[in-house]
Amino acid sequence: MAHNVFVYGTLRKGERNHHLLADSPCIAEQAWTNGQLFATDSYYPAMILGEDLVYGEVYTVTDEILAQLDELENHKGDPETDLYDRKATAIHTDSETLQAFVYLLVDKQHEVLGGPILYNDWKVHRLFNEKEDYLYFAYGSCMDDDRFKKAKIVHCFQNLIGRGVLDGYTLKFAMKGAKGGAADIVEHGGAVEGKVYHINKEGLAYLLIREGVEAGHYRPAIISCHINGELSDNVLTFIVCDKAEELKPTDIYANEILRGGTGTLSEAYLAQLKEKLKNQFNMLFD
Missing domain, CATH: 3.10.490.10 (Gamma-glutamyl cyclotransferase-like)
Incomplete structure (x- = not known):
């Protein structure tokens, strides 16, 4: 089965975990959805619900790749122990609005959040800061x-x-x-x-x-x-x-x-x- 996934951090092109999506079709390089993006005490950013626009990319993945993404994001379907929740949400591109999975930091993990990501775009944030x-x-x-x-x-x-x-x-x-x-x-x-x-x-x-x-x-x-x-x-x-x-x-x-x-x-x-x-x-x- 095919699934759409919106990625906003280390899974994006050129980032350290993008190899997991190397063989998955990219639907849109320019995509956005409502939320807020924050730095964490680790390398990766984290997204939570919000009214701002978060920018990223959309890919179509197989069941096998989705399982690998779940493992990367520590998502097992248990809100008591998971780091991220995977939710279907509306994603906007220059061509259409579609449904895609997005990984949201679970409420119990919000203590790891640091400062906001510049312009809610991880790649811009990294470039400007590094x-x-x-x-x-x-x-x-x-x-x-x-x-x-x-x-x-x-x-x-x-x-x-x-x-x-x-x-x-x-x-x-x-x-x-x-x-x-x-x-x-x-x-x-x-x-x-x-x-x-x-x-x-x-x-x-x-x-x-x-x-x-x-x-x-x-x-x-x-x-x-x-x-x-x-x-x-x-x-x-x-x-x-x-x-x-x-x-x-x-x-x-x-x-x-x-x-x-x-x-x-x-x-x-x-x-x-x-x-x-x-x-x-x-x-x-x-």
Whole structure:
């Protein structure tokens, strides 16, 4: 029998226990559900019920793999001795809402809880706390350096690694800005190209403000993408939190993307983007 499982900690891609899911189909890399995520006195995070959004991934597993996950999470179906309870709950993705099992720390074990996990995303929390510099995948207006110069932060975006290609995603203008749509990556298949920078904590601090993270406009996320043809893990990007129907971007914003991508993104991708702007929004660019 097949089961959907939502994972938020050490079972995620690139984490220490992901080998248990290596042969299980990944339904969604970008998934979320209601809850709260905390550090513990051990390496792993723990999720409890709550009204926040916890981010993770969804896999389809067999009975055999589910039994292995139960063993890992110390779940035997006895609330008196179990560490985690396994419950079916609603999980949201860019494509659908589905039912999946999630492992929740049982009430009697709440004394192991430490501080909250940054942005309720274990991979983001780890990256920000363990690293001083980051690979950053820019796919929208942050490919252009005009606003970097105006903010006097351009020195943080001088180390361009090259072209990034994010497979399995589509570029959409799904962020409702003050004057029009802003770019987003949506897990709907296809491929999104962008520029990959090597940035430090000063550059990160600027991006968190510019992307409106505290206001809930975008959230930091960790992706795997090809950089100059080679697959790289633990790459930082930003994804729209509350996705809207696609909105027409302003001419200024669209020009920032096209100008910023020229010389790094492929000619085919830039042509595809211009065609999208023409067909969906009647916007014409040379």
